[in-house]
Amino acid sequence: MSPEDIALLVRTAVGLAVLVALTIGLQHWRRLPLGVRPLTAVLRATLQLGVIALVLRGVLTFPALVVAFVALMLTTASLTSGARLRELWAGRRAALAGVLAGGIAATGLVLALGLVPFDARNIVAVGGILIGNSMSAATLSGRNFRTMALARAGEVEGWLALGAPPRTAYADIARRAVHEALLPTIDQTRSTGLVTLPGAFVGALFGGANPVEAARFQLVVLAGIMLTQTITGLTVARILSASPVLPVAAATPAAVPPPGPRSPREPHRPRAHGG
Secondary structure (H helix, E strand, O other): OOHHHHHHHHHHHHHHHHHHHHHHHHHHHOOOOOOOHHHHHHHHHHHHHHHHHHHHHHHHHOHHHHHHHHHHHHHHHHHHHHHHOOOOOOHHHHHHHHHHHHHHHHHHHHHHOOOOOOOHHHHHHHHHHHHHHHHHHHHHHHHHHHHHHHHOHHHHHHHHHOOOOHHHHOHHHHHHHHHHHHHHHHHHHHHEOOOEOOHHHHHHHHOOOOHHHHHHHHHHHHHHHHHHHHHHHHHHHHHHOOOOOOOOOOOOOOOOOOOOOOOOOOOOOOOOOOO
């Protein structure tokens, strides 16, 4: 490793430490109950990226390992999203089905249409992006479903009391849950190039692609993300809407007391004197 590489690593470590420290400081100042989670998240990401960099070197060298790596990504995404939806009826199963349906269908279609070359590098790159967004869609759709079902519990109970099947009682909630989950992706796609420069576009440029090819690759990714999130969201919402029971409200964390004196003294009251 050259002195320039060492200097770059040191500068990166110092810069990341500053960014994380500011993040934790601001969260603590506004009393957000996140503790040191930003620090642990960055440390975990550093470890994971280091391991993945080594794994990818082997995967790209031996293409037969691509299937195993994609299966690992699907498994990790399903478990992560399932943990977020574990409080819901069939939440883990919904996350698993949604991630598998969205990730596999969208990635397979992009490759089948010849939008990217069918090789190990593109399968890993496109699959990783689409599977990651499938995970996000599963989590957002499930959590939106839970929030809306609790807010409209009386309406759902009314439908069920009239003998309607659960999917009828939850029909509008399921549609709105997926709708809200898809809005950020649609907005990002509409504003691409004007507000944001997505990672796939920038990465392709840094990798040496010409701007036209980078833009083409980014369009493929954006269209694939919208498809995978739509399939995932609809799958998750359909499974959750078969629930025969309402979601249980999560316990509300104790409010953090505002700053100030811990126990103000009772004001002095003069005693009444006789005579």
